[in-house]
Amino acid sequence: MAIIQLPKDFQWGVATAAYQIEGAYNEDGRGLSIWDTFSHTPGKVRNGDNGDIACDSYHRYKEDIKLMKELGVDIYRFSISWPRIFPTGRGPVNSKGLEFYHHFVDELIANGIEPMCTLYHWDLPQSLQDIGGWANREVVEAFVEYSTFIFKEFNGKIKKWITINEPWCISFLSNYEGKHAPGNHNLQLAVTISHHLLLAHGKAVKAFRNLGIEGEIGYAPNVEWIEPFSSKQEDQDACHRGMGIFIEWFFDPVFKGKYPDFMLDWFEQNGAVPEIQEGDMQMISQPIDFVGINFYTGSVGRYNKEAGLLEVEKINIGYQTTDIGWNIYPEGFYKVLNKINNQYGNIPIYITENGACYNDEVINGRVKDEGRIEYLKQHLTSIRRSIETGVNIKGYFAWSLLDNFEWAEGYDMRFGLVHINFHTLERTKKDSYYWYKKIVRNRWFEI
Numbered sequence: 001m002a003i004i005q006l007p008k009d010f011q012w013g014v015a016t017a018a019y020q021i022e023g024a025y026n027e028d029g030r031g032l033s034i035w036d037t038f039s040h041t042p043g044k045v046r047n048g049d050n051g052d053i054a055c056d057s058y059h060r061y062k063e064d065i066k067l068m069k070e071l072g073v074d075i076y077r078f079s080i081s082w083p084r085i086f087p088t089g090r091g092p093v094n095s096k097g098l099e100f101y102h103h104f105v106d107e108l109i110a111n112g113i114e115p116m117c118t119l120y121h122w123d124l125p126q127s128l129q130d131i132g133g134w135a136n137r138e139v140v141e142a143f144v145e146y147s148t149f150i151f152k153e154f155n156g157k158i159k160k161w162i163t164i165n166e167p168w169c170i171s172f173l174s175n176y177e178g179k180h181a182p183g184n185h186n187l188q189l190a191v192t193i194s195h196h197l198l199l200a201h202g203k204a205v206k207a208f209r210n211l212g213i214e215g216e217i218g219y220a221p222n223v224e225w226i227e228p229f230s231s232k233q234e235d236q237d238a239c240h241r242g243m244g245i246f247i248e249w250f251f252d253p254v255f256k257g258k259y260p261d262f263m264l265d266w267f268e269q270n271g272a273v274p275e276i277q278e279g280d281m282q283m284i285s286q287p288i289d290f291v292g293i294n295f296y297t298g299s300v301g302r303y304n305k306e307a308g309l310l311e312v313e314k315i316n317i318g319y320q321t322t323d324i325g326w327n328i329y330p331e332g333f334y335k336v337l338n339k340i341n342n343q344y345g346n347i348p349i350y351i352t353e354n355g356a357c358y359n360d361e362v363i364n365g366r367v368k369d370e371g372r373i374e375y376l377k378q379h380l381t382s383i384r385r386s387i388e389t390g391v392n393i394k395g396y397f398a399w400s401l402l403d404n405f406e407w408a409e410g411y412d413m414r415f416g417l418v419h420i421n422f423h424t425l426e427r428t429k430k431d432s433y434y435w436y437k438k439i440v441r442n443r444w445f446e447i
């Protein structure tokens with residue numbers, strides 16, 4: 001057995017997102033989001049699940065904060081529901097929605113837990129989707145107005161800010177692969193949206209700086225590792241593209257002020273180009289204070305002309321998988337963190353999401369989720385390895401505090417340290433909750 005120790009100043013957290021846990025979808029003036037529309041559309045979400053009630057955290061947030069406090073976490077990553085603040089995306093503020101978040105943030109702080117706020121975690125007001133959504137530059141301006149309002153409202157209370165969560169999911173998964181809201185299948189649309197998301201990020205950072213808001217700001221891309229099947233150039237190139245759509249496409253504009261040529265060329269060969277206007281790249285590459293990295297899985301990939309847009313085929317070579325079918329690949333976590341560190345400089349990194357889907361149920365009042373504990377051990381070990389090779393990792397957020405609405409997978413796929421009975425909304429701490437509580441306290445574990 002080996003002892004793995006994390007630094008004394010390493011920050012420990014848990015993460016959630018508004019649409020996945022809050023419920024109260026039509027309460028206290030909240031407007032509809034694209035995920036209300038998408039989840040209410042038959043065939044889009046497993047079992048026809050939706051976020052109408054979710055974990056009912058809108059009403060039970062004090063109970064959830066008690067769970068975080070007992071866990072001993074330093075920090076809690078949550079998102080604000082844009083349509084709960086601006087029901088139509090712009091215009092009159094919904095005072096009850098704003099009041100909820102003030103009470104919520106005050107309760108966190110009163111319990112000694114630092115809030116980290118994600119401004120956009122996929123729940124675009126439907127009214128803005130009705131005018132084209134993120135494909136419309138007007139929505140970029142609406143996001144800046146929303147962000148500016150929130151910055152001013154919570155300045156001094158919230159000191160860690162994330163602009164956009166997982167731009168790859170918002171653009172390509174949702175508008176090319178069509179698997180998430182709003183469910184389009186158009187590469188040009190996805191590329192246009194990816195550019196507007198980056199522009200929205202940059203403009204929000206600019207506003208944050210101009211307003212003199214206290215604290216630090218970043219964004220939270222999701223990344224995967226794809227290991228080349230062989231040293232053949234075609235396999236290396238295919239994996240470069242497969243990772244490039246997550247990494248270089250969303251990191252180069254922010255850290256280098258330009259899109260990666262190999263991805264620009266590839267998209268152009270497929271009929272899609274980003275609609276870049278004068279000044280956009282300067283705006284996007286506003287300096288940021290940290291980058292949030294969301295990592296879940298990796299795979300082995302090889303060139304296959306028939307394997308979709310990027311011509312990279314992911315090969316099942318027998319890796320163990322979690323209950324959602326994703327490979328367990330901690331080596332890929334170590335590799336992708338070092339790749340990012342080598343390519344973009346020693347930027348401060350928070351692991352803003354990492355966790356495992358295991359659908360263990362409550363048996364005699366207990367949830368024996370050993371698989372999740374093992375996954376966390378392996379991935380925290382990759383973090384320790386990366387820190388020792390010089391990667392500037394400042395903290396870790398387990399995804400997720402609660403079992404919740406896992407988007408198109410609905411409630412069947414459980415990522416929580418706390419089990420939710422979605423009929424009674426009863427919370428049950430899993431074995432992994434108690435394990436994580438110990439690690440947060442001791443900062444070491446055996447593997």
Ligand SMILES: N=NNCCOCCOc1ccc(-c2cn(C[C@@H]3NC[C@@H](O)[C@H]3O)nn2)cc1
Pocket residue numbers: 017020166169173177179222294296353399406407
């Ligand atoms: N990659 N290949 N795509 C081709 C095959 O598509 C099939 C579906 O693909 C994907 C890819 C990635 C995800 C995903 C989910 N989470 C977890 C959430 N993160 C934000 C937070 O809200 C968590 O709930 N992160 N990523 C979902 C589906």
